[in-house]
Amino acid sequence: MVRQNCTSATPEVRRALCRGGGCDDTQAGITYYFRMDEASLAAEACDVAVIGGGPGGSTAATLLARRGYRVIALEKAHHPRFHIGESLLPMNLPIFERLGVVEKVRALGVFKPGADFEADNERGYSTYAFARAIGKSPPHSYQVWRQDFDKMLFDHARACGASAREGHEVMAVEQLTPRASRLRVRTEGGPDYRIEARYVVDASGRDTFLAAKRKLRRKNREHQSAAIFGHFRGAEARAGADAGNISIYSFEHGWMWMIPLPQGVMSVGAVCRPDYLKQRQGSTLEFLLATLKRNAALWRRLETAQLIGNEVRVTGNYSYDATRMGGPGWVMVGDAFAFLDPVFSSGVYLAMSGAEQAAQLVDAALREPETELALLRKLEKRQRAAIARFSFFIYRFNNPILQEMFRHPSNRWQLEQAVISMLAGDLFDTPLVLRRLRLFRLVYSILALRHWRGWRAEHRYRLAQARSQFTGGNTPLDKL
Numbered sequence: 341m342v343r344q345n346c347t348s349a350t351p352e353v354r355r356a357l358c359r360g361g362g363c364d365d366t367q368a369g370i371t372y373y374f375r376m377d378e379a380s381l382a383a384e385a386c387d388v389a390v391i392g393g394g395p396g397g398s399t400a401a402t403l404l405a406r407r408g409y410r411v412i413a414l415e416k417a418h419h420p421r422f423h424i425g426e427s428l429l430p431m432n433l434p435i436f437e438r439l440g441v442v443e444k445v446r447a448l449g450v451f452k453p454g455a456d457f458e459a460d461n462e463r464g465y466s467t468y469a470f471a472r473a474i475g476k477s478p479p480h481s482y483q484v485w486r487q488d489f490d491k492m493l494f495d496h497a498r499a500c501g502a503s504a505r506e507g508h509e510v511m512a513v514e515q516l517t518p519r520a521s522r523l524r525v526r527t528e529g530g531p532d533y534r535i536e537a538r539y540v541v542d543a544s545g546r547d548t549f550l551a552a553k554r555k556l557r558r559k560n561r562e563h564q565s566a567a568i569f570g571h572f573r574g575a576e577a578r579a580g581a582d583a584g585n586i587s588i589y590s591f592e593h594g595w596m597w598m599i600p601l602p603q604g605v606m607s608v609g610a611v612c613r614p615d616y617l618k619q620r621q622g623s624t625l626e627f628l629l630a631t632l633k634r635n636a637a638l639w640r641r642l643e644t645a646q647l648i649g650n651e652v653r654v655t656g657n658y659s660y661d662a663t664r665m666g667g668p669g670w671v672m673v674g675d676a677f678a679f680l681d682p683v684f685s686s687g688v689y690l691a692m693s694g695a696e697q698a699a700q701l702v703d704a705a706l707r708e709p710e711t712e713l714a715l716l717r718k719l720e721k722r723q724r725a726a727i728a729r730f731s732f733f734i735y736r737f738n739n740p741i742l743q744e745m746f747r748h749p750s751n752r753w754q755l756e757q758a759v760i761s762m763l764a765g766d767l768f769d770t771p772l773v774l775r776r777l778r779l780f781r782l783v784y785s786i787l788a789l790r791h792w793r794g795w796r797a798e799h800r801y802r803l804a805q806a807r808s809q810f811t812g813g814n815t816p817l818d819k820l
Contacts (some may be wrong), residue, residue, distance in 0.1 A: 383533070383534045383535075383536055384412070384533060384534070384535050384536070385410075385535075385536045385537075386409075386410040386411065386412045386503075386535060386536070386537050386538075387404075387409040387410045387411065387537065387538050387539065387706065388400075388401075388404050388409050388410070388411045388412075388537060388538065388539045388540075388541060388702060389411075389412050389414065389510075389521070389523055389535050389537035389539070389540050389541070390404075390411060390412070390413040390414065390502075390540075390541045390543055391414055391510050391513075391523075391540065391541070391542050391543060391544045391549050391550075391676075392413075392414070392415060392542070392543035392544040392545055392547070392549075392674075392676065393413055393414070393415025393417075393419065393490070393494045393504065393506065393543075394423070394490055394493075394543060394545050394674065394675075394691065395489070395490060395493055395674070395688050395691050395692050395695075396543040396545075396673040396674030396675075396676070396691035396692060396694065396695040397413055397415070397494075397497075397541070397543030397544075397673075397674075397695070398413070398490070398493035398494045398496065398497045398504075399435070399439065399493070399497075399691075399692045399695035399696055399699070400541045400543060400673060400695040400696075400698055400699050400702075401413040401497040401500075401502040401504065401541075402439055402493075402496060402497040402500045402502065403439075403695075403696060403699035403700075404502075404699050404702060404703065405497065405500045405501035405502040406500055406501065407699075407703055409702075409703075409706070410503075411497075411501070411502040411503065412502070412503045412505065412535055412537070413494070413497055413498075413502050413503065413504045413505065414505055414508045414509070414510055414523075414525060415494065415504070415505065415506045415507075415508065416507070416508065416509035416510070417506065417507070418506045418507050419487070419490060419491035419494055419495075419506060420487035420488055420490070420491045421487055421490070422486070422487055423486040423487060423490060424486065424567070424569070424653075424655065424682070425486055425682060425685070425687045425688055426483055426484055426485065426486055426599050426601060426607050427452065427481075427483050427586045427597075427599050427685040428445075428449070428452070428481045428482050428483065428484065428685065428688055428689070429481055429685055429686065429688070429689040429763075429764055429765035430470050430473075430477045430478040430479065430480060430481045430764040430765060430766075431477050431478070431689055431693070431764055431765030431766055432481060432688060432689050432692060432765070433478040433481065434478070435689075435692050435693065435696060438696070439493075439496065440496070441492065441493065441496055444492050444496070445482055445484070445489070445492075446482065448482070448484050448485070448488050448489055448492060448602070449482025449483055449484045449489075449602070450482060450483045450484075450584050450600045450601060450602055451480060451482060451584045452470075452480060452481040452482055452483050452584045452585065452586065453469055453470060453471070453479070453480050453581060453582070453584055453585065454467050454468050454469040454470050454471075454480075454582070454585050454760075454763075455467075455468050455585055455586045455587075455588060455763050456468065456578065456582060456585045456586075456587050456588070457587075457588050457746045457747070458588075458589055458590060458637060458746075458747060459746075459747050459748070459749075460747055460748065464637055465587065465637075466746075466747075466749055467582055467585060468749075468756075468759065468760045468763055469760070470760060470763070470764050472756075472757055472760050473757060473760045473761040473764050473766060473773075474754055474757040474758060474760075474761055474770075474772055474773060474776065475761045475764070475766040475770035475772065475773045476766070476770065477761060477764035477765065477766040478764075481764075483584065483586065483599050483600060483601060484601070484602075485601060485602060494506075507527060507528040508525050508526070508527050509525065509526045509527075510523050510524070510525055510544075510549060511524045511525065511526050511532075512524040512553075513540060513549075513550065513553065513670075515540075515669060515670065517669075518668035518669040518709070519538045519539075519669055519706075519709070520536065520537075520538065520669075521536070521537050521538075521539075521540050521669060521670065522534055522535070522536055522537075523535040523536075523537060523540070538669070538706060539669055539670070539671075539702050539705065539706060540669065540670040540671075541670075541671055541672075541673060541695075541698060541702065542670065542671070542672040542673070542676045542677075543672075543673050543674055543676055543691070543695060544676045545674065545675040545676060546675050546679060547676070548660070548662070548672075548675070548676050549676065550670060550672055550676065551662040551672060551676065551677070556662040556663045556664060557660055557661075557662055558660060558661060558662070558663060559659070559660050559806075560659035560660055560661065560806060561803075561806055561807075562659075562731075562735055562802070562803065562806055563659050563681060563731070563734060563735050563802060563805075563806055564613075564614055564659055564805055564806045564807075564808060565594060565611045565612060565613060565614065565656075565659070565681050565805075566611070566612055566613075566614050566617045566654065566655065566656035567609055567610065567611045567612070567653075567654070567655050567656075567682075568609060568610055568612065568617065568624070568627065568628050568631060568652065568653070568654045569597075569607065569608060569609020569610070569628070569652070569653055570607075570608060570609065570628060570647050570648070570651060570652045570653065571601070571605050571606070571607055571608070571647070571648045571651070572605070572606045572608055572642060572645040572646060572647055572648065573604060573605060573606075573645060573646050573648060574604075574644055574645040574646055575598065575606035575608065575641055575642050575645040576640070576641035576642070576645075577600055577606075583600065584600055585600075586598070586599050586600075586685065587599075587638075588683065589635045589637060589638045590635070590738070590743060591610070591631075591634040591635045592634070593610075593612045593613050593616035593631075593634075594610055594611050594612040594613055594616065594738060595610070595611055595683055595737060595738065596608070596609065596610045596611075596631075596632065596635055596638055597609055597610075597611075597683075598638065598641065598642075605648065606642075606645065608632065608638075608642060609628075610628075610631045610632065611681060611682065611683065612631070613801075613805045613808075614656065614805055614808040615805060615808055617654070617656070618808075624652045624654060625647070625650055625652050628647075628652045659679060659680060659681055659806075660678065660679055661677065661678035661679075661727070662676075662677050662678065664720065665677050665716065665719065665720035665723065666716050666719075666720070667716070668705075668712060668713070669705075671698050671701060671702065671716065671719075673691060673694040673695045673698045674687070674690065674691025674692075674694055674695065675687065675691065677694070677723065678690075678723070678727055680727065680730055680731065680734055681734045683733075683734055683737055684730055684733065684734065684762070684763060686730050686765065689765045690723070690726065690727070690730075693726075693765075693768070694719075694723050697719050697722065697723075698719065700715075701715045701716060701719055722768065725767075725768075726767045726768055729762065729767045729774075729777060730762070730767065732781060733762065735802065736784070738798065738802070739794075739795065739798045739799075740791070740794050740798065741784060741787050741788055741791060741794070741795060742784065744787075745783075745784070745787075753776065753779055754776050755776060755779065755780050755783065757776070758773055758776030758777050758779075758780055759780065761773040761776075761777075762777060
């Protein structure tokens with residue numbers, strides 16, 4: 341043990357240490373005790389520590405730094421780094437505007453006017469154009485290389501005043517009081533150090549740092565899937581105004597996507613039930629191509645394309661949440677809190693929307709601590725409500741009843757437009773959209789009763805797959 345003067349520590353840390361009996365205030369300043377390895381670490385004080393440099397973390401860091409807080413954002417990797425999730429939603433655009441990055445996103449992205457799904461018509465697909473949404477969502481979005489997008493947002497947080505650090509991995513967080521947390525940070529090739537923060541925002545993504553440490557993470561018992569994908573050159577784009585659409589296809593074991601990216605690249609992959617991926621034989625490349633051939637319409641657009649670098653990625657463990665979103669002095673946002681199957685491209689929007697709301701929560705909590713728990717409950721309720729609305733469609737997307745509704749869209753009672761609003765991400769605050777989505781669920785339930793045998797068979801199979809465990813991923817996220 342060594343004695344250490346704590347005059348540089350935050351008041352909250354000093355009080356916590358004195359209450360613990362480890363201080364000596366007979367000196368000039370308060371003295372407290374650490375083990376030798378802890379005492380040797382340099383300490384740095386801040387208002388807010390943000391764990392993770394993805395869209396959620398960068399959003400929270402930007403907004404809190406703009407409010408005048410000392411923010412340290414810690415990303416364990418170095419930008420640019422690979423990440424799946426290239427398709428953005430229209431409801432991201434108002435957040436981009438508030439952050440001041442909308443022009444940067446436009447420069448990075450491919451214009452995305454809508455989404456298309458297979459249909460029994462002359463074209464073979466139906467377009468759900470965002471311009472037809474019934475709410476106030478923007479009429480388009482973008483599709484981006486996530487490594488470039490994430491780097492831009494992290495750099496923007498730094499430009500807005502946050503201390504945005506790459507290659508700095510948080511190894512441990514110790515909460516001393518509701519306004520005093522100590523983080524131990526490891527750096528690449530440099531010394532470890534400590535941060536003393538008044539508030540911690542966990543935006544660590546599928547690392548789920550705080551949820552894992554606090555044993556809050558739970559597997560989704562209703563839905564699990566795994567994905568196999570790659571990037572191709574020379575794939576056939578949609579014609580005309582639909583050229584930037586994300587295209588969604590179905591097959592017997594799940595669904596497939598085609599996402600146009602800059603420089604003529606197409607992201608193509610399949611999200612499958614775990615048991616299907618467990619059956620793969622031969623090389624991963626052979627399995628990907630064999631899987632994509634299972635949908636003739638998709639394969640026609642891909643058969644002359646070339647897989648870039650013959651690189652195929654596989655990732656699993658897709659759906660989970662935490663039992664709570666936060667507590668006094670800490671909050672989780674984005675995938676650190678919950679992750680959904682990506683069929684409706686909800687991940688980036690939920691992360692950035694949640695981070696924007698979390699920034700308001702942190703600001704209020706640091707100024708008026710008595711409001712913190714009520715605001716946290718409100719935020720968690722809001723996020724879970726949006727997740728539940730997306731989940732209704734995600735859980736049933738492979739059900740023949742919902743497949744039929746997508747293949748033969750009808751706008752009676754504005755139900756098709758309500759689905760477009762859902763695809764745009766307008767799931768929080770527009771009463772008309774929420775009413776129409778409740779009506780959509782009622783119509784679905786009636787159809788399920790009429791075709792209850794098919795509904796029951798798919799429902800039982802989905803729940804059985806949710807109990808399955810997939811461990812064959814080869815992305816960094818699968819090595820957690």
